[in-house]
Amino acid sequence: xxxxxIGLVGAGVVGSGLLQLLEKNKHIVQNRNNLDIQLTAVAxxxxxxxxxxxxxxxxxxxxxxTKRSDVxxxxxxxxxxxxxxxxVLSALKNKKSVITANKALLSEKGEELFRIAKENGVExxxxxxxxxxxxxxxxxxxxxxxxxxxxxxxxxxxxTNFILSQMExxxxxxxxxxxxxxxxxFAEADPTFDVEGIDAxxxxxxxxxxxxxxxxxxxxxxxxxxxxxxxxDISASKxxxxxxKLLGISKRSSAGILTKVHPTLVPLNHPLANVMKESNAVxxxxxxxxxxxxTGKGAGGLPTASAVLSDLxxxxxxxxxxxxxxENNIxxxxxxxxxxxxxxxxxxxxxxxxxxxxxxxxxxxLGKNGISIASVQQKESEKEPVNVIVxxxxxxxxxxxxxxxxxxxxxxxxxxxTVAIRLLENL
Amino acid sequence: xxxxxIGLVGAGVVGSGLLQLLEKNKHIVQNRNNLDIQLTAVAxxxxxxxxxxxxxxxxxxxxxxTKRSDVxxxxxxxxxxxxxxxxVLSALKNKKSVITANKALLSEKGEELFRIAKENGVExxxxxxxxxxxxxxxxxxxxxxxxxxxxxxxxxxxxTNFILSQMExxxxxxxxxxxxxxxxxFAEADPTFDVEGIDAxxxxxxxxxxxxxxxxxxxxxxxxxxxxxxxxDISASKxxxxxxKLLGISKRSSAGILTKVHPTLVPLNHPLANVMKESNAVxxxxxxxxxxxxTGKGAGGLPTASAVLSDLxxxxxxxxxxxxxxENNIxxxxxxxxxxxxxxxxxxxxxxxxxxxxxxxxxxxLGKNGISIASVQQKESEKEPVNVIVxxxxxxxxxxxxxxxxxxxxxxxxxxxTVAIRLLENL
Numbered sequence: 001x002x003x004x005x006i007g008l009v010g011a012g013v014v015g016s017g018l019l020q021l022l023e024k025n026k027h028i029v030q031n032r033n034n035l036d037i038q039l040t041a042v043a044x045x046x047x048x049x050x051x052x053x054x055x056x057x058x059x060x061x062x063x064x065x066t067k068r069s070d071v072x073x074x075x076x077x078x079x080x081x082x083x084x085x086x087x088v089l090s091a092l093k094n095k096k097s098v099i100t101a102n103k104a105l106l107s108e109k110g111e112e113l114f115r116i117a118k119e120n121g122v123e124x125x126x127x128x129x130x131x132x133x134x135x136x137x138x139x140x141x142x143x144x145x146x147x148x149x150x151x152x153x154x155x156x157x158x159x160t161n162f163i164l165s166q167m168e169x170x171x172x173x174x175x176x177x178x179x180x181x182x183x184x185x186f187a188e189a190d191p192t193f194d195v196e197g198i199d200a201x202x203x204x205x206x207x208x209x210x211x212x213x214x215x216x217x218x219x220x221x222x223x224x225x226x227x228x229x230x231x232x233d234i235s236a237s238k239x240x241x242x243x244x245k246l247l248g249i250s251k252r253s254s255a256g257i258l259t260k261v262h263p264t265l266v267p268l269n270h271p272l273a274n275v276m277k278e279s280n281a282v283x284x285x286x287x288x289x290x291x292x293x294x295t296g297k298g299a300g301g302l303p304t305a306s307a308v309l310s311d312l313x314x315x316x317x318x319x320x321x322x323x324x325x326x327e328n329n330i331x332x333x334x335x336x337x338x339x340x341x342x343x344x345x346x347x348x349x350x351x352x353x354x355x356x357x358x359x360x361x362x363x364x365x366l367g368k369n370g371i372s373i374a375s376v377q378q379k380e381s382e383k384e385p386v387n388v389i390v391x392x393x394x395x396x397x398x399x400x401x402x403x404x405x406x407x408x409x410x411x412x413x414x415x416x417x418t419v420a421i422r423l424l425e426n427l
Numbered sequence: 428x429x430x431x432x433i434g435l436v437g438a439g440v441v442g443s444g445l446l447q448l449l450e451k452n453k454h455i456v457q458n459r460n461n462l463d464i465q466l467t468a469v470a471x472x473x474x475x476x477x478x479x480x481x482x483x484x485x486x487x488x489x490x491x492x493t494k495r496s497d498v499x500x501x502x503x504x505x506x507x508x509x510x511x512x513x514x515v516l517s518a519l520k521n522k523k524s525v526i527t528a529n530k531a532l533l534s535e536k537g538e539e540l541f542r543i544a545k546e547n548g549v550e551x552x553x554x555x556x557x558x559x560x561x562x563x564x565x566x567x568x569x570x571x572x573x574x575x576x577x578x579x580x581x582x583x584x585x586x587t588n589f590i591l592s593q594m595e596x597x598x599x600x601x602x603x604x605x606x607x608x609x610x611x612x613f614a615e616a617d618p619t620f621d622v623e624g625i626d627a628x629x630x631x632x633x634x635x636x637x638x639x640x641x642x643x644x645x646x647x648x649x650x651x652x653x654x655x656x657x658x659x660d661i662s663a664s665k666x667x668x669x670x671x672k673l674l675g676i677s678k679r680s681s682a683g684i685l686t687k688v689h690p691t692l693v694p695l696n697h698p699l700a701n702v703m704k705e706s707n708a709v710x711x712x713x714x715x716x717x718x719x720x721x722t723g724k725g726a727g728g729l730p731t732a733s734a735v736l737s738d739l740x741x742x743x744x745x746x747x748x749x750x751x752x753x754e755n756n757i758x759x760x761x762x763x764x765x766x767x768x769x770x771x772x773x774x775x776x777x778x779x780x781x782x783x784x785x786x787x788x789x790x791x792x793l794g795k796n797g798i799s800i801a802s803v804q805q806k807e808s809e810k811e812p813v814n815v816i817v818x819x820x821x822x823x824x825x826x827x828x829x830x831x832x833x834x835x836x837x838x839x840x841x842x843x844x845t846v847a848i849r850l851l852e853n854l
Contacts (some may be wrong), residue, residue, distance in 0.1 A: 011735025135570020
């Protein structure tokens, strides 16, 4: 039986989960993979959680683990981009493969870290960094290795999907749903990273680079979160046959690659529409295999730890052996497809004054900008603002920008800024 | 760049697809995987389809390919269990890894073939054998390598899923939907293999063995197809909030492993219910990662060929190299969990005579056998038989068998044999 010695850095929710699994699933790893994974070092700044789960001494000197001769693979689970960066860098330079769940680190410093891994002939595995227990990295890299990707898009943040699900099922407004998510531990005290789409943006940039084999920089991403959504948008969308999801979307066209994170109206019969609560999902479209989707638990200690352990098994079994081909993570920079030229359909909610001629003025501006209306909905209302909800046909995003900016300046008819949410493109 | 030389045996729909992809996606394979896959031999008994797709000479001597010194991996795509068996056996004995899409062969002769592969230090890859383009083998083996499986179940046959989808959407009876499937090339002239669940049974036996690491023999499977379903069952299920799917199901309990193929009432809000037409899907439940699902195209030339090529890339890149751990495909025989002890809920359609007391007699027999009724539906009807539709609570399968057999013998009230379809267990 092959023996691999690992050093764990970080013993929070996921790290503790891994400590549990290393013990509980030892027989699975041994029997199924003919592999004996031995934990030889643990470092954490919060030893309390780890202590009951290991008999090893626990050090707070996180860098020491990366230099030990009895460690073959370092598992980095501290998160963040400062200490974690030092740990991963040091491990790679000491010719140790690294397994990490740190999407922020890879999204921001991946280019450098993957290069250093390559220079040192080691691997940097990150299955657990995207979509928790869903094995999307292996799916893109191995399962669909032969496929030419056209689109990859997904529900990549469990917190926002939970909030959106609750807003719909409980008819809550955004802040009530956020508060509930915080109480249940699905959202941080400062939820910005999740609710403003930054976490999803880190993840789609990683998936996109892997699918298209061109580096999609985080800074090239157009990112929009869910914090401005109101319950009226959730319910009006539902009545129109859609469910709002925060999607990370990346698509290739002849103009380049366009990668975005934004709330999206997904048709109720699309598989992404039915991924609820804290679940994650990744949908793909390829030339050869058509469309497909993979869904599962996107967060949580044990689910994410299971992805870390699967990654450990994978690299332990198959890599660092003579004759194998190292994984490629270094891609040429992608050409960004211009956003304004992108064709999209929109849900537009105009908050208008209650007076004659409003709809005519809005329709005139849309028409002037080449935007054709697919449906209009205005319900009788006793108080202002009156919601006029328009679903459009496809037009260039730049034209929407121009129209909305023009309409929002008309204080004679508009009371609050227009809410504009894209519809899912035809996938 | 690593060079791998392959010999292709069989150039039907999938084989021709592979010939196209080897050409069209050569750059993807090279750039993404640093791998040059060279076709060095083609054998087929129907050379006409292959001729325009390769400049190589085409031989009809299929065994010759397995013996050539310029072939590293043999791709077997002829199907069936006779010639294909000879080809795979000969290749393995000549120490060549084999990639196959042949579920029937592996289901029937897998035990022997995997053993011979192991003895010869080569690999036998079969990603394309289950669920077409869906990378379920890689997902079970690598992506979820650390997980303890509780249930694996899926829509594994595109033909039957297409027929069921059409029966619902077009309100067709079974024979009309089958005829349409045959016209569109989704069903064979003799559809037995698909519609009686045999193909799905081959596939679930392979998945089950891999997930539970215990061999589930084809002969241990309880297999029931869709040919007896009537459109009234499709529509009545829908009214009750379910959609009928042909599922392959395998679940582990303390009593052993129970593996079955049968039509199943799936709640409409379950992800499996929304996998329509010729798509396939595999749903899993694990201790660590909870539930998840992977879906995509389950058949077709290019989708299946893409799975063959992904498998080729995988084994070419990572295997047959010093230090790697060979994949394990040899499992101890599973203990079969007794069917009659399994708890299930049922949809029962009794075809009764139109006379008083019928429901009372049926209910009495069910009650006597410990089967409790959850709902009853009987619509006014002008002609016999009158359909009495009962959905039950959970009870032992053996009790259902006893009850139905007793009821069906009561010619005083029953006109046709009772239709009994299981509900999806709580997953």
